[in-house]
Amino acid sequence: MAISLLKRSKTSGKKKQKSPASARQWAISLTIVAIAIWAFFTYLFDKTPDAVQAWFQVWLPPSTLNESLVWVICALGLNIVVGYAGLLDLGFVAFWAFGGYAAGWFMSGFFHQVNIHFGSMSANTIPGIHLSFWLVMVIAALIAGFFGIIIGAPTLRLKSDYLALVTLGFGEIIPQVFTNGENIGGFNLSNGTKGISPIDAIGVFGKRLGPFDLGWKFLIYFFLAACMVFVSLRIRGGRLGRAWLAIREDELAASMMGVPLMRTKLTAYAVGAFSGGIGGAVYATHVNGIFAERFNFSISIILLAMVVLGGMGNVWGVIVGALLMAWINATGLPAVGDTFNNTFHTQINFPSYNFLLFGGILVLMMLFKRDGLLPEARLKMISHENDDDTSNTGGH
Amino acid sequence: MGSILNAEHITVEFGGLVAVNDVSFDIPEKGIVSLIGPNGAGKTTFFNILTGLYKPTSGHVMYDGSEITALVPHKIAAGGxxxxxxxxxxxxxxxxxxxxxxxxxxxxxxxxxxxxxxxPSQRREEKAAREEARALLEFVGIGKTATEFARNLSYGDQRRLEVARALALRPKVLLLDEPTAGMNPQESAVFVEFVHRIRDEKGISILLIEHDMAVVMKVSERITVLDRGEKIAEGTPAEIKSNPRVIEAYLGKGVGAGH
Structure with a gap:
C-alpha cells in the first residue's frame, strides 16, 4: 500500500506539473507573438518594401487582426457558458450589443445634454459623457453581466433545448430594442438605425490613439483577451469550474452532491455575459462607432461555431477557432476570392458564401472531428470512447 | 439511540398512481438499515423523497431535528x-x-x-480539499486512480468512487442505492465489510436499498420491506427471513417458507 501510494504521488505530481507548464508555454509564446506583431505594425511596417505592405494589406491587414481579437474575447466568454457549463446559448449577441452601447453612451458625444469628462482623451469642451476607456470596459462588463443575470434568472430553470430557444429569442429582442430605441417615451436610447459615432479615441500612456494607430490598439485588445484567458483558466481550476463541469456532465448528480444548480449556472451565464460586454465595447472602439444592424443572429452563430470548431471547453482551442474564423470572414474569403477571380477571370462573390463555408465546416467537424481542432483532453477521450463503445457504465 | 433521519407517513402519488403509501421509516443514529422489496415496490421513489428529488404528496421528512421535506436537493445534500x-x-x-x-x-x-x-486562502483551501479527496479515495481503496478519468475506471472502482464522492459531503447519513449490483459474491462480501467500516470509522448512519439477500441479511441491523408502495414488515434479519408476508411478496402466494 505504501509503495503504491508513493508511486501514485510521483506520477500524479508529474501530471499536475504538466498542465500549468503547458498553459505557461502557450501564454509566453502568444505574448511574444503579440509583441512582435505590435512592434512590426507600429515601427517597422512603414519601412518595409511596398510589395510586403501590399501583401499584408491583402492577406493580413492589422484591422483584421484587431477584429479577430474582439471575436476571441467574446468566444472565450461564450466558451464559459457553452464549453464549461454546457448551457447552449444562441443569443450571445445581446451581450455584445450591451457592451457596444455602453461604449456608445459613455465614450462619445451622444448624450449631448450633459458634459462629463473623466480620464478621457477628448477635449473638455466637447459635450457628452467621455469616460476613460478602461472605466468603460468595466461599466460595459457590469451592464452586460447585470442583464445576463436578469435574462438568466428566469430562463436557466429550463432544460437545455428550451434554454437555447429562449436565449435565441433574447438575442433577437435586445438588438431590436436598440434598433428601435430612438424614441422610448421621448428618450433617445440608441439613436436607432443611425447608430452612435464616433467613439472617443483610446488613450494609452497619455498618447491619443487615432484611427490608424492599429498596432497600439492591437496591444490593448491583446491584453484584454489575455485577461479573459487568465480568468477562464483560473475559474476552471477552482471550485466553481468543477461545479460547472459537473453540471455539464450530469445535472442531477451535481445537485445531489450539494452543487446549487441555479446559482452555479447563473454565475456561468453572468461571467459569459461579462466578457461579451467587454467584447462589445472593444468592438465599438475598433469600428469607431456602434450600429444596431450589425448585431444580428449571425454573430451568435459565428461565435458558437468558433467555440465548436476550436474545441469546446479548451481556451486555446477556442482562441484558434476564433482567430481562424474571424480571419476567414474578414480577410481570407475576400482575398482568396479576388485572387481566384483575377486568375480565372471569373466574377464569383466569395464573401457572400461565408455562411455556406462555415456551415460546411461545422457539418464536417461534426462528422469527422467532433471534439474540435484543439479538444479539451477530457472531451477528446469521451468522443473516442463512444467510437468503439467500450463504455462500462452502460450495460451491467 | 435516537434516529437521525425520520420519514413520517410519506405518501407519493404520480397522477393517480400511489407509488408510496403512508410509509413511516427512520434511520437510527449510527445504524445500518436496509430497505428491500420486489421491483416496483417504491424503494427508489422513497430514496428520492429522502434526498429531496421528489416532494411527497403528504408526510414529513425530519433530519437531525429539523424538517427537510421542502428543501431543494442541494441543500439537503450539503446538510449531510x-x-x-x-x-x-x-x-x-x-x-x-x-x-x-x-x-x-x-x-x-x-x-x-x-x-x-x-x-493564498483559496490556494490553501484547494490544497486541503485535494488532500481530503486523496484520503477519501484511499479510504475506499482506489487511491491509485486519483488522476484517472472516472469513465475509465473499472466497474467496481466506479462504485467505490461513488461512495468516496458521497463521503466528501461529510454526511451524517449515507443512502446506498443497490451498491452491490453487478458485483460477484466475493466482491459483495468485501462490500459488507466496507459498509461496516464506513459506519464504524466515520460514524455515519447508513441506509441501503439492496436486492442481494445474502448482503442484506449480513449487513443490516434492521430491515424494512416495501411492497407495492406499502410497508409490509420491519424487523431484524432473522424476523424478516421468517415473515410470511415477506415471503409471499417475494415468491407469491402458496409458496412455503423454504426460501
Whole structure:
C-alpha cells in the first residue's frame, strides 16, 4: 500500500506539473507573438518594401487582426457558458450589443445634454459623457453581466433545448430594442438605425490613439483577451469550474452532491455575459462607432461555431477557432476570392458564401472531428470512447 | 439511540398512481438499515423523497431535528444526506479526484474573485480539499486512480468512487442505492465489510436499498420491506427471513417458507 501510494504521488505530481507548464508555454509564446506583431505594425511596417505592405494589406491587414481579437474575447466568454457549463446559448449577441452601447453612451458625444469628462482623451469642451476607456470596459462588463443575470434568472430553470430557444429569442429582442430605441417615451436610447459615432479615441500612456494607430490598439485588445484567458483558466481550476463541469456532465448528480444548480449556472451565464460586454465595447472602439444592424443572429452563430470548431471547453482551442474564423470572414474569403477571380477571370462573390463555408465546416467537424481542432483532453477521450463503445457504465 | 433521519407517513402519488403509501421509516443514529422489496415496490421513489428529488404528496421528512421535506436537493445534500445511484452517475470526464472534490463544493468557501486572483486562502483551501479527496479515495481503496478519468475506471472502482464522492459531503447519513449490483459474491462480501467500516470509522448512519439477500441479511441491523408502495414488515434479519408476508411478496402466494 505504501509503495503504491508513493508511486501514485510521483506520477500524479508529474501530471499536475504538466498542465500549468503547458498553459505557461502557450501564454509566453502568444505574448511574444503579440509583441512582435505590435512592434512590426507600429515601427517597422512603414519601412518595409511596398510589395510586403501590399501583401499584408491583402492577406493580413492589422484591422483584421484587431477584429479577430474582439471575436476571441467574446468566444472565450461564450466558451464559459457553452464549453464549461454546457448551457447552449444562441443569443450571445445581446451581450455584445450591451457592451457596444455602453461604449456608445459613455465614450462619445451622444448624450449631448450633459458634459462629463473623466480620464478621457477628448477635449473638455466637447459635450457628452467621455469616460476613460478602461472605466468603460468595466461599466460595459457590469451592464452586460447585470442583464445576463436578469435574462438568466428566469430562463436557466429550463432544460437545455428550451434554454437555447429562449436565449435565441433574447438575442433577437435586445438588438431590436436598440434598433428601435430612438424614441422610448421621448428618450433617445440608441439613436436607432443611425447608430452612435464616433467613439472617443483610446488613450494609452497619455498618447491619443487615432484611427490608424492599429498596432497600439492591437496591444490593448491583446491584453484584454489575455485577461479573459487568465480568468477562464483560473475559474476552471477552482471550485466553481468543477461545479460547472459537473453540471455539464450530469445535472442531477451535481445537485445531489450539494452543487446549487441555479446559482452555479447563473454565475456561468453572468461571467459569459461579462466578457461579451467587454467584447462589445472593444468592438465599438475598433469600428469607431456602434450600429444596431450589425448585431444580428449571425454573430451568435459565428461565435458558437468558433467555440465548436476550436474545441469546446479548451481556451486555446477556442482562441484558434476564433482567430481562424474571424480571419476567414474578414480577410481570407475576400482575398482568396479576388485572387481566384483575377486568375480565372471569373466574377464569383466569395464573401457572400461565408455562411455556406462555415456551415460546411461545422457539418464536417461534426462528422469527422467532433471534439474540435484543439479538444479539451477530457472531451477528446469521451468522443473516442463512444467510437468503439467500450463504455462500462452502460450495460451491467 | 435516537434516529437521525425520520420519514413520517410519506405518501407519493404520480397522477393517480400511489407509488408510496403512508410509509413511516427512520434511520437510527449510527445504524445500518436496509430497505428491500420486489421491483416496483417504491424503494427508489422513497430514496428520492429522502434526498429531496421528489416532494411527497403528504408526510414529513425530519433530519437531525429539523424538517427537510421542502428543501431543494442541494441543500439537503450539503446538510449531510449523501447518496449513491443505482445506475452509476459519476462525472465521467472528470478525474476521480475532481469527482470527489465536486461534492466538497458546499464546504469550500472560495469566492469567484479569490479564485481568479488565486489568493493564498483559496490556494490553501484547494490544497486541503485535494488532500481530503486523496484520503477519501484511499479510504475506499482506489487511491491509485486519483488522476484517472472516472469513465475509465473499472466497474467496481466506479462504485467505490461513488461512495468516496458521497463521503466528501461529510454526511451524517449515507443512502446506498443497490451498491452491490453487478458485483460477484466475493466482491459483495468485501462490500459488507466496507459498509461496516464506513459506519464504524466515520460514524455515519447508513441506509441501503439492496436486492442481494445474502448482503442484506449480513449487513443490516434492521430491515424494512416495501411492497407495492406499502410497508409490509420491519424487523431484524432473522424476523424478516421468517415473515410470511415477506415471503409471499417475494415468491407469491402458496409458496412455503423454504426460501
Amino acid at each position: 444526506v449523501a447518496r449513491t445511484f443505482q445506475n452509476i452517475r459519476l462525472f465521467g470526464s472528470m478525474t476521480a479526484e475532481e469527482n470527489v472534490m465536486v461534492a466538497m463544493h458546499s464546504h469550500l468557501k472560495a469566492s469567484l474573485a479569490s479564485t481568479i486572483l488565486g489568493l
